[in-house]
Structure formats: structure tokens, C-alpha cells
Amino acid sequence: MRQVLVLNGPNLGRLGSREPEVYGSASFADLAAACQQAGRELGLDVQVRQTDDEAELVRWVHAAADARTPVVLNPAAFTHYSYALRDALAMRTAPLVEVHLSNPAARESFRHTSVVAGVADGTVAGFGVLSYQLALRAVAALISAAPSPG
Ligand code: DQA
Numbered sequence: 001m002r003q004v005l006v007l008n009g010p011n012l013g014r015l016g017s018r019e020p021e022v023y024g025s026a027s028f029a030d031l032a033a034a035c036q037q038a039g040r041e042l043g044l045d046v047q048v049r050q051t052d053d054e055a056e057l058v059r060w061v062h063a064a065a066d067a068r069t070p071v072v073l074n075p076a077a078f079t080h081y082s083y084a085l086r087d088a089l090a091m092r093t094a095p096l097v098e099v100h101l102s103n104p105a106a107r108e109s110f111r112h113t114s115v116v117a118g119v120a121d122g123t124v125a126g127f128g129v130l131s132y133q134l135a136l137r138a139v140a141a142l143i144s145a146a147p148s149p150g
Contacts, residue, residue: 001045003069004139006035006132007060008050009076015101023101024128031129035072038133042140054082061088070095070143072135079104079114086115095142097135100125 008028011018016027026034032048039046051057057078064071065088073096078085089096096119103126104111117123121142124131 001043002143003045003047003067004039004072004136005060005064005069006032006046006048006072006136007057007064008048008074009054009057009078010052012074012076013050013052026129031132034129035132035136038136042136044136044140044143046136054078054084058084058088061085062091065091065093068093070139072097072099072132072139073116073120074099074101074132075114075116079116080110081115083115086119089116090119092119095139096120097138097142098123098125099131099135101128101131102126 013028015023015031016025028050035046035048049060061071071092071094075082075085075098079100098114098116098120100123104114105125114123122138124135124138127134
């Protein structure tokens with residue numbers, strides 16, 4: 001079964017208690033369970049991780065590139081300013097879908113820029129946990145359109 005990483009950046013481990021009016025009431029554990037369920041339905045082996053550490057996120061992205069592992073990524077605040085993350089993602093060797101719970105385009109102006117979007121296959125934003133489920137569907141479609149040689 002093809003492995004897919006669902007990577008999450010800073011403060012997303014606080015879901016449930018973090019600004020629930022913006023990010024919803026689901027906890028990070030709920031989000032992870034929903035992703036794993038979507039993976040089972042799509043025939044994907046989904047592993048969900050979260051870090052508040054930019055260097056750790058960059059290392060995970062490097063390892064995904066080495067292993068040709070597709071990634072669903074919520075870069076959280078790194079979306080808006082991390083050129084280090086963008087440069088790491090530019091080395092990708094498998095599908096990459098950017099995802100957001102909220103709709104950054106409808107929020108503060110600093111959220112309107114994504115330095116990651118230009119190196120992703122696409123972005124799903126604004127649908128809460130459903131954004132991740134849709135992103136995993138997109139990854140499944142991209143994989144079946146261009147299966148990994150290995
Ligand atoms: C977010 C949107 C970002 O602007 C914010 O910094 C986050 C979460 C989202 O999922 O809506 O931490 O990526």
C-alpha cells in the first residue's frame with residue numbers, strides 16, 4: 001500500500017482549543033483519525049505528524065523526497081514566510097498538496113501569500129477537516145495518474 005505523509009506545522013497540535021471559531025472543535029487526534037480513515041477508504045497508508053519546529057519539518061520533507069513519498073502539508077504559519085520550507089519542497093519527487101483548515105484568502109492580508117503554493121500540485125483550503133480528506137483524494141488521483149516506478 002502506498003504510504004502518504006500528512007505533515008502539520010506549528011500550533012496545529014493545539015487544535016480543539018486553538019481559536020475554535022476559526023479552526024473548529026476537532027482536536028489534532030480527531031484530525032489524525034479522520035485522515036487515517038480517509039486513507040483506508042482510498043487504499044493509502046496514511047501517517048500523520050505535527051511539529052512546531054521548522055528544522056524538523058524540513059527534515060521530514062527531505063526524507064519524503066528521498067523515499068518518493070507523497071505529502072499532504074499544512075505548513076500553518078510557515079506557509080506565509082518559510083523560504084527554507086519552500087526550497088525543501090521544491091526538491092519533491094512525488095505529489096504534494098497544500099492544505100488549510102481555514103481559508104487564508106478570507107483572513108488577514110499577511111495570510112494571503114503562500115510561499116509554498118508555487119511548488120505544490122494544488123491547494124485545498126477553507127473546509128476544516130474536510131480539506132484534508134479532499135487533499136488525500138487528490139493525492140490518490142495523482143498517484144493513480146502517475147504510479148511510482150518503484
Ligand atoms: C492555517 C492557516 C495559517 O494562516 C495559520 O498560520 C495556521 C493554520 C490553516 O490551516 O487554516 O496555523 O494553515
